[in-house]
Amino acid sequence: MRLRYLLIAGLLAIAIRPAMAQVGLPPVRLPALDSITETIGNTLDDAGAETVRTARDMLRIREIRRAKLMRDHPGQIERDANGDLARAGELFLLDAAPAEIDAARQAGFTVIGHEQIEGLAVDLVRLGIPENLSLKEAEMALGRLLPDTTVSVDTLHFPAGDAGKRVPTTGSSSSARSVRTPVGIIDGAPGRHARPSAMRGFARGAPQPSHHGSAIVSLLDYAGVQDIRVADVYGTDPAGGNAMAIAKALGWLTQTGTKVIAISLVGPRNALLERAIASAQKHGVIIVAAVGNDGPAAPPAYPASYRGVLAVTAVDGRNRALIEAGKADHLDYAAPGADLRVRNADGKATRVRGTSFAVPLVAARAAAHRGEISQIITHLDEEADDLGERGPDRVYGRGLVCGRCRP
Incomplete structure (x- = not known):
């Protein structure tokens, strides 16, 4: 019982932090938050099946996060x-x-x-x-x-991962793979230490450095992507991450010749965004998106669930699916998404966890191959490690991509 409540408290903190970062508020402080977060990570690694939370607990955490955001910004959300x-x-x-x-x-x-x-x-x-x-x-x-x-x-759409806790390290070197195909991200902006090849804002106050966007750029850089283009859809807007901003970001990235776009955000199905994604795909753009962290009982996550989008989940250091991983109407691949070391908006080394951080690793591997989406999927299938049940399954999709990409 104590284990269950510890999990709920720690993952509640993880769930709320991205939303607070989105609106520019200081992190929510629960009692001994950093200690709980660290303990929860150790517990997840050691307890195995005993750590699985109930669907009701996960959905409660999801609702608390959204209710607080709406309460803090009446008239805007x-x-x-x-x-x-x-x-x-x-x-x-x-x-x-x-x-x-x-x-x-x-x-x-x-x-x-x-x-x-x-x-x-x-x-x-x-x-x-x-x-x-x-x-x-x-x-x-x-x-x-x-x-x-x-x-x-x-x-509105929300980041599918937590910026994590600072760690005493100088960061990670590149994975030594050189990927020249342009890769775009739709997220928050990276910190000033990062040097994307192009960046544009699509929200009030954008571009505005964010820990989440910095982490995604850091992982693309680690994976060897040479041309990173950033669309900031959050800025300082409490209602940032909206469908209109994401659609405009898709248009800009498509117009600039970006071939692969990573979206580590989750939200509900939206007619405007669905139309925008379908249009981008007709231009040959490959979109990679996260299944989210609201648990397997949550509604299907979008844009991961849109037709033709590569839906990505995450695994921990032992190649076990993250217990908080959400779901999509289809699942394509898994990639590392726990205990990864990145740079946050301040340029500090940070440890991150969430399906957000598996997305840029898959996007980098997709960008490393040439051809139409069907050809790229064939290449990814060939390099993916089949985990879980033989063949495609609902936990790992068609396999683990970039399994050794663990900065």
Whole structure:
């Protein structure tokens, strides 16, 4: 019983920290947080099957994180009709006819503007919602008014890993592989010590250094990627990581010729983002995304669950699937995602854990190969180590990629 409560306390801290980092707040301090976090890591390594938490515990942690973020930023973040967090006050119409736009206007919605996502074949109309309606009520009302039109909210996405605890090391050298294909990340920005080849912000205050974005860049650098392009979708915006920001980031990276994009973020299914990802894929872009850390009982994570996206989970130092790993509608690969040493936004050596950090390792290996997505998958399948059940399975996908990539 004590073990269970220790796990809940430690992983609650891990779950809340990324959200606090997203909104620029200091880390949440639970009693003896650093001690609990360190102990939980040791416990996970030693206790094996005894450490598996219940689905109810994981979902409770997920809900606490989201409820706190919404409570701390009233008027900026609301729940949509599905109960997911989204940017308040605005809805999107995709492929709307003039008559449908007029109907929305007559119903009290205001037309903020018509917008096209640069680099992608995605057009939308931005609507302000009536002052007397909540986001949920407005979404439902617009859906009833325009049943044949795609209505989308601006749902939020969260980092799928924790920046971790500083460790007394000078960092890790490169894995010595040279990857020249451009790799983009959609995340927070890295610290000033990092030198991405290109960087652009898609949120208020962006680019703004973040520990999570720094860790992803650090791992791409370790994996030998020479051309790293960063799209910061968080900045200092409490509602950062929204679908619109990610869609615009996809457009920019696609337009600049980026061939592989790593997205270590998770959120709910979103019509706008699904359309943007499909458009990027038509341009030959390979998208690699995390399954998240909300546990196997959580809803499928997106963008990992979108069609054609390479969904990635993570393993620990003994090649065991992380107990907190989420799920996607499909699972492609696993990669190391625990006790990895990276640089945070301050340039300090940090130990990280989460499915977030498996993504850049798989993205680097995908970028090391040439060809269409089917050819790249064939190469990844050939180098992947088959773990668990023989052949593809729901725990490791088609195998462990970059198993020795452990900085």
